[in-house]
Amino acid sequence: SPSTSSSTTDVKKPIIVIVIGMAGSGKTTLMHRLVAHCHETGKRGYVVNLDPAVTNLPYGANIDIRDTVKYKNVMKEYGLGPNGGILTSLNLFATKFDEVVGLVEKRAPEVDYVLVDTPGQIEIFTWSASGAIITEAFASTFPTVVTYVVDTPRSTSPVTFMSNMLYACGILYKTRLPLMLAFNKTDVTQHEFAVEWMEDFEKFQDAVECDKSYNANLSRSLCLVLDEFYQNLHNVGVSAVTGAGIENFFQTVDSCGKEYMENY
Ligand code: GDP
Ligand code: MG
Numbered sequence: 001s002p003s004t005s006s007s008t009t010d011v012k013k014p015i016i017v018i019v020i021g022m023a024g025s026g027k028t029t030l031m032h033r034l035v036a037h038c039h040e041t042g043k044r045g046y047v048v049n050l051d052p053a054v055t056n057l058p059y060g061a062n063i064d065i066r067d068t069v070k071y072k073n074v075m076k077e078y079g080l081g082p083n084g085g086i087l088t089s090l091n092l093f094a095t096k097f098d099e100v101v102g103l104v105e106k107r108a109p110e111v112d113y114v115l116v117d118t119p120g121q122i123e124i125f126t127w128s129a130s131g132a133i134i135t136e137a138f139a140s141t142f143p144t145v146v147t148y149v150v151d152t153p154r155s156t157s158p159v160t161f162m163s164n165m166l167y168a169c170g171i172l173y174k175t176r177l178p179l180m181l182a183f184n185k186t187d188v189t190q191h192e193f194a195v196e197w198m199e200d201f202e203k204f205q206d207a208v209e210c211d212k213s214y215n216a217n218l219s220r221s222l223c224l225v226l227d228e229f230y231q232n233l234h235n236v237g238v239s240a241v242t243g244a245g246i247e248n249f250f251q252t253v254d255s256c257g258k259e260y261m262e263n264y
Pocket of ligand 1: 187239240
């Protein structure tokens with residue numbers, strides 16, 4: 001289609017931002033902050049909630065999985081517990097995901113960012129079919145980036161940090177999309193330690209090896225894997241509660257959007 005833009009570095013809009021992370025890492029609070037920031041700065045956001053089990057959504061969603069799939073009914077109907085109920089709800093919703101992308105396409109000319117909240121079940125994106133269907137439906141149509149939200153105060157132990165990074169690594173491996181880490185809750189704990197560990201492989205390895213509960217050879221190998229992984233991602237410190245770092249968050253999303261345009 002003809003373009004009025006003269007710049008070739010412009011990223012096609014909207015950029016899809018899929019927010020993934022452990023339960024309690026602050027995805028929904030961050031979404032609320034991102035939506036508020038869009039309102040304040042004149043960026044045009046479109047909001048999708050993919051968490052079928054959330055009871056209280058602090059932001060208004062344009063598309064909400066809960067309007068289509070009743071998670072409690074899914075649990076009863078399929079005889080599932082909460083975790084299986086969430087996974088099955090996502091699988092049911094994924095079958096209609098082309099309709100979701102269609103709705104976003106209609107609104108695309110007037111939208112800058114599509115913000116997507118997800119449940120804390122990371123395995124949806126590393127293991128279940130619905131995660132792959134959802135990310136591929138977005139990524140085949142728009143520049144798409146994944147934000148992995150880290151609970152910074154809960155990741156200060158090197159082994160916990162390592163295991164959290166291995167989850168994030170699995171998401172990068174599975175989705176093959178530009179990935180940014182959002183170190184959240186910096187109002188409680190600053191994320192400098194994490195940046196230091198990611199920038200200096202030996203500092204991270206020393207820290208991990210101080211933890212005697214880990215096999216030294218295994219941890220050395222994992223540190224090497226993660227060192228390679230860190231080369232492929234962006235990171236930003238944020239506080240969903242205070243709003244610190246949110247400007248930088250959107251700049252990083254834009255860089256990831258460019259990366260998508262160059263590589264995908
Ligand atoms: P989700 O399960 O990943 O969606 O996490 P929520 O957004 O529901 O947040 C989980 C808890 O972390 C809530 O009690 C939030 O108030 C808290 N939380 C989220 N972001 C921040 C933050 O930036 N700073 C602090 N101190 N708490 C936060
Ligand atoms: Mg949530």
